[in-house]
Amino acid sequence: MPSHQRSGASPACLLNGPITLLEFAIAASVAVVPLLLVVLVVVAEMRPSDPSAKARTNGNQHVSLREVAALKTFERAIVRRDAVTAALPTPDALLDGVPQCRADWDGRGGTMHRIRQLLARSHQATLSPAQRMAAQFEELDAALKRFSTGANRRVGDAVGFDVRRWYDAVRVTLQAPVESAEYPGRRFMVLCSDVARAVATLSRGDGRMLAALAWRGTVVDRAMARWRPEQYVEISAQQVARGNPWSGLAGCIYMGFSAPEADVAMPEYFVAAARAAATRLCNRPAMMGVAASDRPAARPVGLLDEGARTCRWMTSAGASRHRLR
Numbered sequence: 001m002p003s004h005q006r007s008g009a010s011p012a013c014l015l016n017g018p019i020t021l022l023e024f025a026i027a028a029s030v031a032v033v034p035l036l037l038v039v040l041v042v043v044a045e046m047r048p049s050d051p052s053a054k055a056r057t058n059g060n061q062h063v064s065l066r067e068v069a070a071l072k073t074f075e076r077a078i079v080r081r082d083a084v085t086a087a088l089p090t091p092d093a094l095l096d097g098v099p100q101c102r103a104d105w106d107g108r109g110g111t112m113h114r115i116r117q118l119l120a121r122s123h124q125a126t127l128s129p130a131q132r133m134a135a136q137f138e139e140l141d142a143a144l145k146r147f148s149t150g151a152n153r154r155v156g157d158a159v160g161f162d163v164r165r166w167y168d169a170v171r172v173t174l175q176a177p178v179e180s181a182e183y184p185g186r187r188f189m190v191l192c193s194d195v196a197r198a199v200a201t202l203s204r205g206d207g208r209m210l211a212a213l214a215w216r217g218t219v220v221d222r223a224m225a226r227w228r229p230e231q232y233v234e235i236s237a238q239q240v241a242r243g244n245p246w247s248g249l250a251g252c253i254y255m256g257f258s259a260p261e262a263d264v265a266m267p268e269y270f271v272a273a274a275r276a277a278a279t280r281l282c283n284r285p286a287m288m289g290v291a292a293s294d295r296p297a298a299r300p301v302g303l304l305d306e307g308a309r310t311c312r313w314m315t316s317a318g319a320s321r322h323r324l325r
Contacts (some may be wrong), residue, residue: 007275008241018073019128019260021190022030034095041140046323057122065178065237066188066189066194067192068103068235068236068237069194070173070190070194070197070305071196071202071235072169072173072200073170073195073198074169074171074198074235075234076168076169077161077163077166077169078159078160078232079159079162079230079232080157080158080161080232081145081148081157081158081159081160082158083230084160084269085164086162086163086164087163088134088137088163089123089134089137089163091130091133093134093163094130094134096164097164098167098171098192098193101192101195101196102158104129104191104192104193104196105128105129106128106130107129107131108125108128118201122280126200129196129218132196132200135198137161139206140161142163142206143206144160144161144212145160146206146207153217154217154218155216155218155233156234157216157232159233172194173190173195174191175191176240201240209240212239213233213234213239213259214234214236214239215230215233216232216233224239226290252270252281252282252287253270253271254267254269254270254300255267255268255270255271256269256284262306266300268300269300269301269303270300271302271303272302282300282302
């Protein structure tokens with residue numbers, strides 16, 4: 001009689017021996033994959049794309065409605081320097097001045113945020129948002145002083161930053177939804193993170209953005225007709241729009257050989273946009289990959305926008321060469 005029958009155990013029990021480490025790893029991997037898929041779905045649902053970030057109709061500029069609304073809070077906070085009523089804020093004063101953002105700016109965050117702070121190598125990464133903003137306000141106020149008192153100033157009076165007025169403007173902005181004619185019927189709420197980014201934007205690079213804004217003393221009176229009497233600066237979407245870094249002249253496509261017997265391959269045709277600047281660009285020796293001394297007597301023939309529909313494209317594959325610059 002077999003031993004498994006004598007002991008009363010079934011054959012299936014004997015086949016299921018101790019679980020090996022490899023089997024355990026395979027089972028764990030199989031269990032983790034569905035969990036990761038669930039996390040991806042949850043993140044996609046909780047963090048949708050920001051519809052307030054809109055590309056302009058020409059596709060070359062991008063601006064966020066929430067960012068503009070956060071930046072416009074500084075229109076009320078930048079005043080005559082002798083009219084400033086409050087000192088620059090400390091990190092604790094920022095949390096008290098905008099209590100709606102205490103949870104976002106105090107730097108406590110969750111467990112993962114604290115782990116990232118511990119692992120961060122730079123001191124700046126370990127600072128709380130309130131600490132960074134307090135330092136940025138000091139940089140901004142110093143930049144405003146230099147900007148409004150220098151030899152080539154663009155504002156009529158020396159200006160400074162009044163944090164008390166800024167507190168009032170931020171509290172109103174966080175409560176009031178942002179509306180735009182480009183999104184009829186839709187409203188967007190400004191977040192505390194938008195306000196923090198606005199502070200960083202204005203203070204970045206010693207306040208280099210200040211020169212791009214509209215200032216009292218430079219703007220004509222007709223444009224200032226809608227300004228408040230105490231207003232010194234205006235921030236609009238046109239001034240903060242980010243340009244498309246890929247905009248500009250398109251590349252050149254070279255094809256054919258104008259002189260097959262020459263040592264240096266010379267293109268016979270090029271394809272470019274129907275613009276004079278594009279034609280000049282594609283006729284440069286550097287674009288053709290040749291030295292200026294090797295430039296052919298006959299320039300390549302340009303095939304513009306309609307060139308793709310002409311018979312000039314009907315060249316054999318062996319006699320044509322394509323190069324994209």
